[in-house]
Amino acid sequence: MLNVGKIEEGYVLDHIEAGQSLELYKHLGLADMDCTVAMIQNAKSSKMGRKDILKVECGIEELNMDVLAVINHNITVNVVKDGEIVEKKELTLPKQIKNVFKCTNPRCITSIEQELPHIFILADEDKGIYRCKYCEEKVGKGDGSKKKNR
Amino acid sequence: MRHLMSPLDFTTEELDRLFDLAGDIERNPGKYSHICQGKQLATCFYEPSTRTRLSFESAMLSLGGEVLGFSEASSSSASKGESVSDTIRIISCYADICAMRHPKEGAPMVAMQHSSIPVINAGDGGHQHPTQTLTDLLTIRSLKGRLNNFTIGLCGDLKFGRTVHSLINALIRYDNIKFIFISPEELRIPEYITEKLKELNIDYEEVISLDDVMPKLDLLYMTRVQRERFFNEEDYIRLKDFYILNKAKMAKAKDDMLVLHPLPRVNEISVEVDDDPRAVYFKQALYGKYVRMALIITLLELN
Numbered sequence: 001m002l003n004v005g006k007i008e009e010g011y012v013l014d015h016i017e018a019g020q021s022l023e024l025y026k027h028l029g030l031a032d033m034d035c036t037v038a039m040i041q042n043a044k045s046s047k048m049g050r051k052d053i054l055k056v057e058c059g060i061e062e063l064n065m066d067v068l069a070v071i072n073h074n075i076t077v078n079v080v081k082d083g084e085i086v087e088k089k090e091l092t093l094p095k096q097i098k099n100v101f102k103c104t105n106p107r108c109i110t111s112i113e114q115e116l117p118h119i120f121i122l123a124d125e126d127k128g129i130y131r132c133k134y135c136e137e138k139v140g141k142g143d144g145s146k147k148k149n150r
Numbered sequence: 151m152r153h154l155m156s157p158l159d160f161t162t163e164e165l166d167r168l169f170d171l172a173g174d175i176e177r178n179p180g181k182y183s184h185i186c187q188g189k190q191l192a193t194c195f196y197e198p199s200t201r202t203r204l205s206f207e208s209a210m211l212s213l214g215g216e217v218l219g220f221s222e223a224s225s226s227s228a229s230k231g232e233s234v235s236d237t238i239r240i241i242s243c244y245a246d247i248c249a250m251r252h253p254k255e256g257a258p259m260v261a262m263q264h265s266s267i268p269v270i271n272a273g274d275g276g277h278q279h280p281t282q283t284l285t286d287l288l289t290i291r292s293l294k295g296r297l298n299n300f301t302i303g304l305c306g307d308l309k310f311g312r313t314v315h316s317l318i319n320a321l322i323r324y325d326n327i328k329f330i331f332i333s334p335e336e337l338r339i340p341e342y343i344t345e346k347l348k349e350l351n352i353d354y355e356e357v358i359s360l361d362d363v364m365p366k367l368d369l370l371y372m373t374r375v376q377r378e379r380f381f382n383e384e385d386y387i388r389l390k391d392f393y394i395l396n397k398a399k400m401a402k403a404k405d406d407m408l409v410l411h412p413l414p415r416v417n418e419i420s421v422e423v424d425d426d427p428r429a430v431y432f433k434q435a436l437y438g439k440y441v442r443m444a445l446i447i448t449l450l451e452l453n
């Protein structure tokens with residue numbers, strides 16, 4: 001059993017689908033933040049079989065919860081302060097997300113005008129489907145920037 | 151200030167008012183021949199489209215207004231790398247209203263966000279072509295007398311055909327419309343549309359044979375397989391002549407069925423059908439002018 005130490009302040013993101021933590025790391029912009037990150041992959045889970053866990057030592061206002069919700073709103077978000085879990089955050093899908101995913105439709109205006117923000121609007125709350133504000137290309141939960149048919 | 155990005159930007163009540171105005175223009179053109187005097191329409195066409203551009207220009211000229219613009223990207227500053235948002239800021243200084251066609255989807259929306267004048271989406275890639283949809287709706291309403299209670303067959307390129315997608319989205323707001331999608335396997339209607347129809351409990355079927363469904367139709371909307379939407383020339387050549395509407399097929403249709411086509415037509419409607427009174431695609435082009443006249447008046451708030 002691998003042991004990773006406690007964090008004093010920050011987040012423990014639990015019940016991440018196995019293999020998804022790298023994607024989260026990227027979309028949360030953790031590489032660009034001044035924080036310590038522990039990534040546990042393929043941990044045994046009674047609930048999920050296998051899961052990933054991310055421990056992020058950072059200020060508790062620093063993490064973009066919208067990104068987490070879009071990628072997988074089943075992730076458990078534990079807020080840690082003074083070494084203790086003080087809150088379990090519920091994730092809700094934001095109405096709009098900006099510059100989290102890139103629109104991959106080669107016919108979209110964002111493919112040629114680099115300065116445009118990549119904005120997706122929540123089109124179907126139940127299915128977690130977002131559509132590009134400009135071309136309505138679909139991106140769904142956990143899809144990352146994969147191509148999807150409209 | 152209002153813009154037109156999608157046919158759904160207007161409620162059905164607003165569309166009724168627009169179509170009533172278009173009908174009045176058709177009956178009394180003289181009443182509107184100077185209404186846009188001193189106003190200028192900019193037609194910003196980043197890809198060629200004779201029909202839509204001329205329709206807009208003819209509409210503005212018939213209202214007593216003036217027209218300026220460009221008809222391909224190479225004759226605009228886009229060829230120097232200017233962004234759509236910069237271009238519209240400049241156009242806003244010169245014109246009172248802008249009609250924009252662009253090969254990239256969402257370009258008119260980008261323009262709208264930076265514009266101080268009304269912007270009309272005159273077609274953006276395979277995405278939306280709202281004024282064609284308004285044309286289609288006005289044609290149906292004028293010639294059928296209603297926008298509800300009919301079975302419409304949509305035939306040809308249902309995958310990339312933006313006119314088809316826009317028309318479906320507009321028609322689902324009316325009661326008791328049944329859709330029959332007629333296409334080869336490779337050009338089937340996108341799943342997101344059939345999903346929406348299922349959710350709304352709207353009757354539809356997908357078929358390959360046009361012959362089989364002809365007797366059921368009140369309206370047949372033919373489309374061209376568009377070369378410019380294909381990345382692969384071989385696929386285009388294989389599919390371009392999949393459907394050809396001819397006299398033999400028309401003989402199977404109802405006496406009051408109407409054939410619409412956004413035009414230009416290539417081979418998908420044989421010229422022998424043109425003289426059939428049910429073939430209304432050339433009349434449809436005229437309705438396109440009336441609806442654009444009504445739209446310009448409405449967006450410029452001159453009515």
